[in-house]
Amino acid sequence: MRMSVIGCGYLGAVHAACMADLGHEVVGIDVDPGKIEMLASGHAPFFEPGLPEALRRALDSGRLRFSTDPADAAGAQVHFVAVGTPQTAGSDAADLTYVDAAVQGLLPHLADGDLVVGKSTVPVGTASRLADLVRASSGADLAWNPEFLREGFAVADTVSPDRFVYGVPSGDAGERATAVLDEVYATALATGTPRLVTDYATAELVKVSANAFLATKISFINAMAEIAEATGADVTQLADAIGHDARIGRRFLNAGLGFGGGCLPKDIRAFQARSRELGLESLDFLADVDAVNLRRRDRVVALADELLGGHVRGQRVAVLGVAFKPDSDDVRDSPALDVARRLHAAGAEVVVFDPEANHTAARIAPDLSYVDDAASALSGADLVLVLTEWKQFKALRPADVLPLVAHPRLVDARNVLDPAAWRDAGFEYRALGRP
Ligand code: UGA
Numbered sequence: 056m057r058m059s060v061i062g063c064g065y066l067g068a069v070h071a072a073c074m075a076d077l078g079h080e081v082v083g084i085d086v087d088p089g090k091i092e093m094l095a096s097g098h099a100p101f102f103e104p105g106l107p108e109a110l111r112r113a114l115d116s117g118r119l120r121f122s123t124d125p126a127d128a129a130g131a132q133v134h135f136v137a138v139g140t141p142q143t144a145g146s147d148a149a150d151l152t153y154v155d156a157a158v159q160g161l162l163p164h165l166a167d168g169d170l171v172v173g174k175s176t177v178p179v180g181t182a183s184r185l186a187d188l189v190r191a192s193s194g195a196d197l198a199w200n201p202e203f204l205r206e207g208f209a210v211a212d213t214v215s216p217d218r219f220v221y222g223v224p225s226g227d228a229g230e231r232a233t234a235v236l237d238e239v240y241a242t243a244l245a246t247g248t249p250r251l252v253t254d255y256a257t258a259e260l261v262k263v264s265a266n267a268f269l270a271t272k273i274s275f276i277n278a279m280a281e282i283a284e285a286t287g288a289d290v291t292q293l294a295d296a297i298g299h300d301a302r303i304g305r306r307f308l309n310a311g312l313g314f315g316g317g318c319l320p321k322d323i324r325a326f327q328a329r330s331r332e333l334g335l336e337s338l339d340f341l342a343d344v345d346a347v348n349l350r351r352r353d354r355v356v357a358l359a360d361e362l363l364g365g366h367v368r369g370q371r372v373a374v375l376g377v378a379f380k381p382d383s384d385d386v387r388d389s390p391a392l393d394v395a396r397r398l399h400a401a402g403a404e405v406v407v408f409d410p411e412a413n414h415t416a417a418r419i420a421p422d423l424s425y426v427d428d429a430a431s432a433l434s435g436a437d438l439v440l441v442l443t444e445w446k447q448f449k450a451l452r453p454a455d456v457l458p459l460v461a462h463p464r465l466v467d468a469r470n471v472l473d474p475a476a477w478r479d480a481g482f483e484y485r486a487l488g489r490p
Contacts, residue, residue, distance in 0.1 A: 056080070056238055059128035061157040062138030063090055063121065065209065065317070065385075066174060066202055068099065069106060070137055071121075073213040075113035077242050083121045084128060095121040102384035102411040105210035129164040133239060136161075137174045137202070139317075140325070147324035148332075149178050158185050167194030170235045174202045176262050176322060178329040182222055182255035198223050198232040199255050201262035206316065207382030215243050219250040222258020263329075266322040267341060272307045273314050274347040280310040280488025281350070290488030291470050310488045311469040312394070312442060313351040315379035317387040320345070348390075351487060355394050355440070355468045358485050360401075362438055362464045368402030371461065373436035375429060375451075376443025376469075378412035386416045391442030394468070396420050408432035410445050433459040444469040453480030 056079045060071040063085035071083035071094075085091050090100050097114050099106045113119035128134055138153035154175050161171060171189050173182055177199075186197040199222035204212035221236050223229035233252055237244060244250060253261070276294055283290040290310040298305025314320065323341045330338040363370050372395075379389040386392045389412075399405040399422060406424045407416065413425040426432050429447065433439060433456055441448050449471045457463055463482040467474075470486050477484040 067137030075119035125160040142321040147328040149325035165193035169195040313348040384411040
């Protein structure tokens with residue numbers, strides 16, 4: 056099947072590479088010539104396990120090409136819109152500039168019977184508005200097919216997702232769109248992947264409500280961490296215990312520095328803004344979800360201050376991890392980078408090591424010092440902060456760290472180290488929500 060993918064950021068680049076790898080003929084289109092050049096030469100513009108290999112296979116097969124010209128979408132039967140919907144500056148609402156521009160750019164190149172497929176995360180009501188536009192200026196149809204991929208697992212999530220959701224128009228157009236999408240995703244559907252066919256509004260809401268639920272789950276356990284801190288309880292044991300209840304489940308119950316990234320924070324804000332626009336208070340609780348999440352950063356800064364005896368200025372702080380989560384070089388709204396910058400602003404000498412995100416962090420926080428390995432960051436440190444739970448940080452052993460640091464003090468902001476082992480080795484060990 057011939058398809059175009061408009062927008063080659065995280066979502067679009069992975070989607071284009073995976074679709075071509077699965078056997079489709081794909082053109083990826085983006086306004087950024089630098090990104091297109093990298094992708095066309097087989098280089099992923101961001102760190103994502105498995106993506107370079109999928110990209111290479113797809114390019115070698117001759118089924119994948121990249122372009123900056125929207126006219127190259129002509130001739131494809133399916134056109135995926137995979138551009139970003141960031142938070143609008145000065146407001147909580149989603150900025151739809153890129154989605155609108157992508158659809159406008161496609162209009163002159165659509166043919167009768169084509170299907171435009173929205174994948175971007177959008178406020179409910181967007182698909183119906185865009186469908187009117189597409190229908191009015193071409194004989195094409197529109198479907199909304201939200202994407203649920205996680206960074207770090209993007210390739211697997213694209214090739215074999217938990218489920219497909221098709222938001223389609225009613226009647227024949229909906230049946231046609233469903234048949235086209237079934238052909239696009241034939242490989243995964245053949246293995247029994249569930250697929251739900253809904254109206255536009257439901258499909259749009261599935262995506263934002265899934266992210267809102269995940270954010271709420273994380274903030275719930277982080278609120279429990281606050282209670283645990285006040286009472287001497289251990290939030291990690293609490294999470295294990297309630298997680299055994301299959302109705303609750305243990306996943307996404309890791310208390311710590313909280314959520315960040317390019318999705319959960321802006322999606323809960325945009326969802327709440329949309330609900331307010333609809334005249335509803337239904338999602339006002341998401342403001343608390345956001346607030347609990349941000350308070351965890353304050354807590355780590357306060358713990359650092361406490362461990363340094365109230366004198367942050369001039370102290371050397373080793374920051375292990377600045378990516379918003381492991382297996383990613385993404386520092387968008389990264390809780391770890393936020394903490395690092397706040398300690399730097401308070402006068403600490405912050406030395407950062409992240410296995411993949413040093414370069415992305417340096418772009419937006421050039422004032423911090425970046426080093427190439429954990430040992431260099433730890434060397435002479437007055438305080439160690441584990442802020443992103445990369446595998447190599449989880450495997451740190453107190454006996455190896457002790458000889459490097461100036462003072463054995465550590466904040467385990469992701470609750471991934473063994474408190475007893477670090478304390479026995481002489482460290483002042485602090486975590487979030489556990490004694
Ligand atoms: C999230 C969703 O998980 C995807 O399903 C969705 O497709 C994507 O947003 C999107 O909208 O595009 P992602 O941003 O890659 O994916 O990251 P997550 O794995 O959801 O993690 C988000 C944040 O929550 C990270 O900062 C992580 O450290 C934090 N987290 C996660 C916790 O603090 N505790 C947990 O138990 C789990």
